[in-house]
Amino acid sequence: MPVNRNALIRYRTIDNCLQNRLRKWTLEDLIEACSAALYNMEGIDKGVSRRSVQADIEMMRSNKLGYEAPIIVIDRKYYTYADKHYSITNSPINQQDLQVLSEVSGLLQQFKAFNHFTDLREMVSKLEDKIYSQKTHSLPVVEFEKNDHLKGLEHIEVIRKAIVAEKTLSITYRSFKARDASSFCFSGYLLKEYRNRWFVLGVRHGQAGQLLTLALDRMEKIEEHQEAYQENKVVDLSTFFNDVIGVTKNTGQRDCEVVFWIDNANAPYLITKPLHHTQKMLGEENGGKIFRIKVVLNFELERELLGFGAKIKVLRPRILVKQLKGHLKKALERYAN
Numbered sequence: 001m002p003v004n005r006n007a008l009i010r011y012r013t014i015d016n017c018l019q020n021r022l023r024k025w026t027l028e029d030l031i032e033a034c035s036a037a038l039y040n041m042e043g044i045d046k047g048v049s050r051r052s053v054q055a056d057i058e059m060m061r062s063n064k065l066g067y068e069a070p071i072i073v074i075d076r077k078y079y080t081y082a083d084k085h086y087s088i089t090n091s092p093i094n095q096q097d098l099q100v101l102s103e104v105s106g107l108l109q110q111f112k113a114f115n116h117f118t119d120l121r122e123m124v125s126k127l128e129d130k131i132y133s134q135k136t137h138s139l140p141v142v143e144f145e146k147n148d149h150l151k152g153l154e155h156i157e158v159i160r161k162a163i164v165a166e167k168t169l170s171i172t173y174r175s176f177k178a179r180d181a182s183s184f185c186f187s188g189y190l191l192k193e194y195r196n197r198w199f200v201l202g203v204r205h206g207q208a209g210q211l212l213t214l215a216l217d218r219m220e221k222i223e224e225h226q227e228a229y230q231e232n233k234v235v236d237l238s239t240f241f242n243d244v245i246g247v248t249k250n251t252g253q254r255d256c257e258v259v260f261w262i263d264n265a266n267a268p269y270l271i272t273k274p275l276h277h278t279q280k281m282l283g284e285e286n287g288g289k290i291f292r293i294k295v296v297l298n299f300e301l302e303r304e305l306l307g308f309g310a311k312i313k314v315l316r317p318r319i320l321v322k323q324l325k326g327h328l329k330k331a332l333e334r335y336a337n
Contacts, residue, residue: 006038009154010048010056011067013037015088017079018071024078027053041154043221060088152198152216156191159200159222163188166229168205172221173214181220186212187230190237192247194300199247201240202232209234211251245276246300255294258301259315263288266311275304290315302327 013034017025027050034056035047057079060069070082162169169188174181188202198216203209205227211234234251241247243255259282262270267289270279276293283290295301297320305314306327314321 006042006044007056007059009037009041010034010053011060011065011088014053014056014060015069018069018081019087021080021084024074025080026077027079030057030079040220043223150196150217152219155216155219155222156198159188159191159216162224163191166231168225168227168229170221170223170225171214171219173219175215175218183221185225185227186214187232189232190240192241194247201237201247203230203234205230211235213247213249243278243294244296244298244300245304246298248298248300249296253296255296256317257292257294258297258317258320259290259292260305261285261288261290261313261315262308263311266308 014030017030017033031048031050031053034053038044038048057071059065060067061071062068067088069088070086071079072082073079159169161167166187169186170183171186172181172183185205186202187205188200190201192199192201192213199213200216201211201213204212209230241249243249264287270289270291271281274293275291276295278292278294280292281289282292297317302320302323305312305324314324
């Protein structure tokens with residue numbers, strides 16, 4: 001049964017509400033939550049009718065979508081799940097979906113060996129594990145990193161389509177530092193993921209082609225705009241992030257040589273999983289190993305290096321050493337009291 005996007009948003013919102021057992025949910029509360037979700041995600045401000053939410057609850061209770069959600073009413077007023085561990089996101093896959101997944105997995109298997117399709121390997125592993133666990137009714141044997149509460153994922157398809165079609169977007173955005181949101185026209189060029197967060201690289205209209213990297217989870221509203229799209233004439237997107245750890249980089253910013261020492265106990269972690277593709281080991285010294293990477297200096301690099309704590313020592317450049325010393329000094333002062 002085909003389900004439209006707005007209905008899926010309402011189902012997910014109701015599900016999130018009923019999982020929250022710290023408060024009681026009346027039908028009016030669910031209506032308000034669904035209306036807020038549709039406004040935040042789709043810009044729909046006409047609200048949701050009582051009849052729609054009642055129909056959504058019955059649909060979730062039924063087997064039409066495979067949910068069979070155990071939604072009950074307490075004191076003839078408050079909605080909740082009879083099973084406190086239930087969520088529609090944990091619903092088992094039905095036989096029809098399982099057959100489709102098996103066919104898709106078989107198709108993707110044919111491409112796994114090709115270098116051009118390296119990124120498919122994780123996807124195929126996920127599919128195979130899901131299919132296996134459903135068929136055998138056993139626990140999954142592969143666990144991938146995920147964040148079910150990640151915001152902004154609903155914007156990915158809108159932005160992707162706009163980039164492909166070269167359409168301008170109107171974005172209402174509030175950074176972590178800003179007190180209020182601002183709205184502006186934006187031409188996007190590239191979607192990028194870093195540590196389970198999604199970003200889009202592009203230009204804000206009226207800022208003379210200055211590149212911006214916007215976090216999708218800070219977007220409050222996004223929609224197409226009739227203003228002319230500004231083509232990318234600034235950077236080569238295929239190489240722009242080659243010298244970056246993370247996503248923070250300004251146009252014209254150059255990489256530099258970062259040299260650091262790490263103790264022998266932790267060096268194997270860097271050998272098996274380098275910080276950057278430019279990483280090289282320069283030698284051994286004082287019970288540790290010395291490495292070099294060539295990257296842009298940014299916030300993500302500092303956070304990566306600071307994550308090793310006392311196990312690492314940055315040797316150069318001096319500006320980075322000074323910056324890290326300042327962070328460590330502040331951290332030590334916080335523990336002084």
